[in-house]
Amino acid sequence: MEQALQSEIYKIQKPEHWAGNINDAQLIEYIKESEFSQKQADEGRDYCYFLDKIYYTSDHENSEYACLAYTLNEPANLERASVVDVVLEENETYVIHRISVLRDGVLVDKIPDTKIKILDSENQSGGGVLSSNKKVNITIKDLRLYDILIMEDSRIKVFTDRDFLRKGFSKYIWIGPDSYWAYGKYKFTFKNDRERTIAYKKTFFRDENGNVLEPEVNHLKKGEEYVINEENYINFVDSNREVSPFIDFATDANWKELSNYIAPIYDAIFEKSSLKEFAPDLIEKIDGINDKDEQLQFAIEYVQNHINYIYNADEMNGYKPQEPSVTYENKQGDCKAKSVLLKVILDSIGIDSSIVLVNFNTDFYMKYYLPSLLTFNHVIVKINYKGESYFVDATLRDEFGLIENRGFIFFMHYLEVKPNLELQIKPPHRFSYYAVDEKSELIVANNIGKLNLTTIYKGNRANNMRKYFKKTNKREIIDSWNNFFFHTLNYNNDRNGTDLRNIFKDAVIEIVSDDKKLNEFKIEYKTTIENPYYTDGKNNRFLMYFDGNIVKNSARDFMHKDITFWHNFDNERFEIQLLTDQKIDVTEKFTIQESTINNPYFDYTSRKKITKNGGTIIIDFKPLINLEIPEKDFEDFRAAHHEVADSNFGIGVDIIEEGILNKLKFNFKKHFN
Incomplete structure (x- = not known):
């Protein structure tokens, strides 16, 4: 096997204990033709003989295992299978257990024909966005049309000290498999090895007439698992008209418990942050502005335009907010750091504000999700001024205007970082001006x-x-x-x-x-x-x-x-x-x-x-x-x-x-x- 680099970023070894072990004889037994598989072949579609997925969570790690075997009867699928990219978070390891093909009834080990490269993931690498992600590039030589490719691998994320949210809370969304494929066997298992109970909520599942069923909530204690097991299975979701069924797994909690957990973390930052101590020059500039409206505008635009936005997507929820003195001195920080600095500045000029957790990408689904801090991927600032509430994204640039004239952020759900609060709804709005x-x-x-x-x-x-x-x-x-x-x-x-x-x-x-x-x-x-x-x-x-x-x-x-x-x-x-x-x-x-x-x-x-x-x-x-x-x-x-x-x-x-x-x-x- 050609190896560009061997490191903890990837390994080649047997599966972990929680994933079990499939031997060669069992693999060959699983790969059997049937009337169902023949029908897919007659329709000119590739076919997945089996897909076995496991999500394992403990107080020390989150890991995913997959083992699957599928046909390479279409040139496009052959091309995609020959070169695979796996993007990993910081401190995540990709583990290869098996790469094989079943060719003319004979199982052939393809690991010797596999070349692995470790690359920096270039996704979201521009515009002030920094990523510590790595990409494992896997090239498999000599794959042939009508091979049956077998891939068995895992992704293991071991928590570090700064992964405090992931240590304390789990969240995972199961979504139905790719609707292109037909599956002879499809199995998904969620294994809870955490001390705390995990709730799971089934949403947008349908009856035989296609009507959406009421959501169903159940619980998994330590050592328990949830299993989906299907045979001769096709996911018939009409993605243009329907929401795919999903299951939200999250550490059992309510919003008040979560707000009481996160609020002291931010309060500890604010209690030891004095703008006069670490930014006397900024105080002097603000004091030179006599009008309160203009002071507020200056504060927002200073943080937006003079503090560089750095963003590590996968670690957004993984560590405590950076202290505002560090953000000010280094002139850079992520959304948490910039929002915290803005609030400290606003506190110094007597303007009421609070930190707010949001997720613009999944805002629609928030009402269906279980309560979880890991649902959020972004932090903004809520400003209460002259009887009105305004929401400001400190990571934006080139935004202008007094507070009532600034850009409006469209979203509905948010959690304000204060004790004893529920998930809140941003109210409907009418503009006071013509855009x-x-x-x-x-x-x-x-x-x-x-x-x-x-x-x-x-x-x-x-x-x-x-x-x-x-x-x-x-x-x-x-x-x-x-x-x-x-x-x-x-x-x-x-x-x-x-x-x-x-x-x-x-x-x-x-x-x-x-x-x-x-x-x-x-x-x-x-x-x-x-x-x-x-x-x-x-x-x-x-x-x-x-x-x-x-x-x-x-x-x-x-x-x-x-x-x-x-x-x-x-x-x-x-x-x-x-x-x-x-x-x-x-x-x-x-x-x-x-x-x-x-x-x-x-x-x-x-x-x-x-x-x-x-x-x-x-x-x-x-x-x-x-x-x-x-x-x-x-x-x-x-x-x-x-x-x-x-x-x-x-x-x-x-x-x-x-x-x-x-x-x-x-x-x-x-x-x-």
């Missing part, structure tokens, strides 16, 4: 259109647009706006294939202003358009301005049986004016059509002012956000968005051409269309 406030004018004279657009972005939109203009080439930005107007003015239907730069020849876009306190970013776009009318197949001319971004297709197209729709839209206001030197049809339905929608989850109005030469529409959209739309309300919610899409997201005007024949044609069309 987009836009005014557009298209004025046409002598078949030349002057198009002007002014947009004020605020909150998240201001932060994102500011970054976009900073990082993007100016020509690329103009092309993006040109493409927007190409569709908004309906030119894609009468001059498709035309170079946009030949339509919007003199297009320019500029930053008009950037207010870092109001967090308002204002831009202006201007261009001249020759022949600005959309012309249909019958040579009828129209001015049209329908902004597809106003239509929320994510709401209209949403289809899922289990997941509810997450409502996270912004307040928006649009004023669109079309003016021409031609007469228009002032009775056309879609020219004069207005709308008023008062759905429980958003208010939407469109109001128009029509003259003989054009029209103006004002669109106002105000949603109630940061909530899930209940299933019972969703179809009405969807229907309301369909109403917006029914020509209520812009304005179009029909041109009445000069001349008697054209007017007769127009009157005829009105009477008989």
